[in-house]
Amino acid sequence: MPPPPPPPPRPRRVQSAVTSYYDDTTTAHYADEAPSSFDFAPPFRPRRNWTKIGTYAAGIFAVVTLGLAGAIAWGGLPDWVPIPRATFQQAQPDLQLDFPRNRQDRKPLPDGTEFFSVSGTISNIGSQARYVPSLLVVLRDQRDRIVYEKEIVPPKRKLAPGETVTINEALTDIPKAAASAEIGWKPD
Numbered sequence: 001m002p003p004p005p006p007p008p009p010r011p012r013r014v015q016s017a018v019t020s021y022y023d024d025t026t027t028a029h030y031a032d033e034a035p036s037s038f039d040f041a042p043p044f045r046p047r048r049n050w051t052k053i054g055t056y057a058a059g060i061f062a063v064v065t066l067g068l069a070g071a072i073a074w075g076g077l078p079d080w081v082p083i084p085r086a087t088f089q090q091a092q093p094d095l096q097l098d099f100p101r102n103r104q105d106r107k108p109l110p111d112g113t114e115f116f117s118v119s120g121t122i123s124n125i126g127s128q129a130r131y132v133p134s135l136l137v138v139l140r141d142q143r144d145r146i147v148y149e150k151e152i153v154p155p156k157r158k159l160a161p162g163e164t165v166t167i168n169e170a171l172t173d174i175p176k177a178a179a180s181a182e183i184g185w186k187p188d
Helices: 050-075
Strands: 015-019 026-030 095-098 105-108 114-124 135-140 146-152 164-171 180-185
Touching: 095 180, 114 135, 114 180, 135 164, 146 164
Parallel strands: none
Antiparallel strands: 015 026, 095 114, 105 114, 114 164, 135 146, 135 180
16 A cells, blocks of 8 residues: 655744834734734824823923012012002001091182182101101092092101191192092001
């Protein structure tokens, strides 16, 4: 009997190394097979790292916030910020203002213009000499809006205990809408 025929040759499997474009990983493919769609391949573009982006955003926000806080602490709020501000400074210790309403009034001049007369006293009721800050006269209209402001510098800046200084001022160029007056210490 003749010897059995030799088995048919097995197909040769040839491996080719395919290096990915995005990294150094190597995928093995057989020469007679197409690459599988399930093989590893990096995405078309790298994924966003939202943690890193959030950290950068928080850092930028912190720097801007600290800068604004420092600017406000250094120079105060700008005038255009719509928050209520104190019109007058708090009362000065041992200094007493006496400006009765009946001595503050509008008076006409012979040429037809009007002026506002401010008259009163500042007294030191304490036992020590006190510095006298400037006064602020504020005229308001019927809607309680400020229509005129004027600083009055007292004739004497330091008052001894028990001493009194008299203020008599005439304010010109006042608006016709002015209906009421307030007098207090000028804020710093």
